[in-house]
């Protein structure tokens with residue numbers, strides 16, 4: 129089943145076309161990697177899908193429903209949740225209070241009988257490493273990312289967008305993150321992740337979409353996209369293709 133589909137999605141900022149007619153889809157149970165060089169338009173595309181920044185044209189379908197231009201709150205009620213490249217929790221609230229805010233406002237009224245217990249479960253699920261009464265402005269990058277993930281999970285999403293969740297993590301922390309993302313997928317949550325770290329992409333994703341200058345240049349299995357010459361060229365330029373073993377064979 130297709131859980132998310134975009135049709136010719138375009139986002140312009142004044143004269144700049146940051147996302148240019150991107151059509152793509154995500155199947156239920158997928159972990160899809162959205163890749164591309166810096167400034168390619170990945171975050172803009174995700175924001176347009178998630179309702180944070182409505183698209184200029186094109187359409188978004190989530191679970192078959194046309195959700196184009198709907199607000200993040202409405203998307204959340206339809207089962208879409210996300211993390212941010214730079215997490216911004218309420219700084220003066222504790223860790224638990226931040227997750228409780230997401231629990232209370234991310235679920236239909238009355239569906240969670242004990243928001244504090246539900247929020248604690250989320251923190252436990254993401255292996256939050258320090259005390260729940262820590263004030264959020266005191267958290268380091270790793271802790272902020274885990275808090276953001278707990279908040280995203282608190283609304284019980286079926287589809288989760290992760291924006292560079294692993295940036296700034298050490299080798300050991302990366303391995304833990306891979307385990308955690310698989311654990312989330314195994315809860316029946318489909319995942320779209322913007323990611324630059326190849327170790328994560330190759331280990332986790334079953335499909336990839338690559339964009340460059342706002343345009344989709346490849347979509348397919350991880351192996352297909354990783355071996356696509358257009359993708360190599362997008363990351364490394366023409367020199368990469370000139371250096372490829374095939375390019376050095378005599379004609």
Ligand SMILES: Nc1ncnc2c1ncn2[C@@H]1O[C@H](COP(=O)(O)OP(=O)(O)OP(=O)(O)O)[C@@H](O)[C@H]1O
Pocket residue numbers: 141144146164165166167168169170171172173
């Ligand atoms: N609010 C905005 N107003 C104007 N231009 C924007 C805005 N947001 C993004 N852009 C521009 O759109 C283009 C795509 O940016 P975007 O952040 O989506 O790329 P990205 O692929 O996510 O980059 P990175 O991997 O570096 O995070 C860039 O040229 C960026 O400067």
